[in-house]
Amino acid sequence: MLRSKYIIETADADDLCASVTPELQTAPIARSDASVRVHKKENKIVISIQASTIASYRAVTNSWLRLAMIAAEIGGIVEERPDSKP
Numbered sequence: 001m002l003r004s005k006y007i008i009e010t011a012d013a014d015d016l017c018a019s020v021t022p023e024l025q026t027a028p029i030a031r032s033d034a035s036v037r038v039h040k041k042e043n044k045i046v047i048s049i050q051a052s053t054i055a056s057y058r059a060v061t062n063s064w065l066r067l068a069m070i071a072a073e074i075g076g077i078v079e080e081r082p083d084s085k086p
Helices: 013-020 054-080
Strands: 002-009 034-041 044-051
Touching: 002 054, 013 034, 013 044, 013 054, 034 054, 044 054
Parallel strands: none
Antiparallel strands: 002 044, 034 044
């Protein structure tokens, strides 16, 4: 079994966690041989990945890290807008 844990430290941990956790129910992970756990710990998001094959492990890792990166980037874009509200 392949396992990894990714810790993302951010001031927007609540928003980032809220953005990615719904994907646990809708993403293809539900039908694969891998599992993903996402939780918030203080100002960090922890993504734990477990898979039985290297192909599944690579695919799930790429998907979840990309998902977290995009959510963080979108959050940054929204904050930079002059008409955005805190």
